[in-house]
Amino acid sequence: MAHRMIWNQTAHFGAGSISVIPGELVGRGFSKALVVSDRALVDAGVTARVTDLLDAADFSYEVFSDVLPNPPIANVQAGVAAFRASHADVLVAVGGGSPQDTCKAIGIVVANPEFADVRSLEGGAATANPSVPIVAVPTTAGTASETTINYVITDPERRRKFVCFDPHAIPVLAVVDSDMMAGAPRALKVATGLDALTHAIEGYTTLGAWELSDLFHLKAIQVIAASLRAAADGDDAAAERMALAQYVAGMGYSNVGLGLVHAMAHPLGAFYEAPHGVANGILLAPVMAFNAEHTGEKYRDIAAAFGVEDAATMPLDAARAAAVEAVATLTTDLGNPRSVRDVGATEADLPALAQAASDDVCAGGNPRPASVAEIEELYRSIL
Structure with a gap:
């Protein structure tokens, strides 16, 4: 029986490992990031632990921090609009499952605009193009969204969550730094x-x-x-x-x-x-x-x-x-x-x-x- 296994191109582990992010971005030829996070992490200063590194490296970025828990379709669509307006060429997801999943959906829709309704991504959608490159920085020890092909979006109108699984959605780089998780309740x-x-x-x-x-x-x-x-x-x-x-x-x-x-x-x-x-x-x-x-x-x-x-x-x-x-x-x-x-x-x-x-x-x-x-x-x- 044939089996397939898909993982990140590269992953970094250990306390303090977020320090590699600016060098990885520059080394991969990127010029501007859209950092996808949520308001609670921004207010707590967690997101700033990554953006401060970008500031120190003089790497250009904007922040999209409107991610909601159990992210709804409209959240993804707002993120797509923010990415396009930013003229970024890479996504950086900072957060738990909700920012990670939202970031994946944003990256897939930007690269495959025919799925802009988001609902059509449910299951194994036949996307033609890989996501906008994603650097995934988890802030919780749970979802592992930083190394999966899966993401979950909520459809409030139909009172349901739907699972998407797409090899094109996997982040190119994961940075699993336990220091980013330390302050969680x-x-x-x-x-x-x-x-x-x-x-x-x-x-x-x-x-x-x-x-x-x-x-x-x-x-x-x-x-x-x-x-x-x-x-x-x-x-x-x-x-x-x-x-x-x-x-x-x-x-x-x-x-x-x-x-x-x-x-x-x-x-x-x-x-x-x-x-x-x-x-x-x-x-x-x-x-x-x-x-x-x-x-x-x-x-x-x-x-x-x-x-x-x-x-x-x-x-x-x-x-x-x-x-x-x-x-x-x-x-x-x-x-x-x-x-x-x-x-x-x-x-x-x-x-x-x-x-x-x-x-x-x-x-x-x-x-x-x-x-x-x-x-x-x-x-x-x-x-």
């Missing part, structure tokens, strides 16, 4: 860390998984299980491990897909603006339990990665239960909500949520097929 570190764990576990068990992607995902699970609690509480060394682990998970899932956790989380974001990582954290253990009998020996590996004693020798059913319990315990310890009602879900909305999840492209990768009725019952079980 604890709740954000928890949410993005649970997003990274979900990527690793779903990527490990998705139908598209294979030996090479398994290497990335299993290592990411091991590091996240050992590091997320400490990273959330401000441990710098653990934060640097989380920054790397979420990137490693992205190297895998971007190429093999995800599953029902993401399919069910996306409607929670579209309906209630639930933070994506929070929604994943609520759903991960319950969906793992739903999938357990369709995952072969992989939950045994997950249990071992979490340090479960005798995971390698206990009966398979026990190992599967132990993996689910380890994830549930971590989620509880971190203080993430455990009910979809906590992010706004209501009994009346469950049928629409279930249909939206069933229609989501991520559902197709789930190891266990799930009907709309089964998805609705899953939501109800954690209402």
Whole structure:
């Protein structure tokens, strides 16, 4: 069977690594950047850590800071207009998943204007041209958008999020600097860390998984299980491990897909603006339990990665239960909500949520097929 793996041309890692950005831009022949970020990061001085470097290097740039959480179509279109007006030739994304995804969509639409409606990018759109070059600087240890071909946009009119996957969208350069993540609030570190764990576990068990992607995902699970609690509480060394682990998970899932956790989380974001990582954290253990009998020996590996004693020798059913319990315990310890009602879900909305999840492209990768009725019952079980 043939497989394809796509990653960045170049990536830099480690505290202080943003220092390479001006030299990389000049060395690649760029002359002006549009820096895509959000207002909170600008106000907190996080974006300035990159733009100060550009100032010191006398590298020209403008800032587009209107990115919203769960970025809507109009946000992308405004960014496209800003890029064209700036006469820039490179995009620099500074932020978490929302600025990264918005930047990807901007770059794709500028290079492929026939997709200016943005909706037509859903799924694997047949774009002809690579994105405007993107330098991706994440400020959270979660989405790994800096190394994936994926991005997610919200359609408010239709109350849905849609996933786009396009090899043309991958940033040419990623700079994964844990110092850029250090000032994030604890709740954000928890949410993005649970997003990274979900990527690793779903990527490990998705139908598209294979030996090479398994290497990335299993290592990411091991590091996240050992590091997320400490990273959330401000441990710098653990934060640097989380920054790397979420990137490693992205190297895998971007190429093999995800599953029902993401399919069910996306409607929670579209309906209630639930933070994506929070929604994943609520759903991960319950969906793992739903999938357990369709995952072969992989939950045994997950249990071992979490340090479960005798995971390698206990009966398979026990190992599967132990993996689910380890994830549930971590989620509880971190203080993430455990009910979809906590992010706004209501009994009346469950049928629409279930249909939206069933229609989501991520559902197709789930190891266990799930009907709309089964998805609705899953939501109800954690209402």
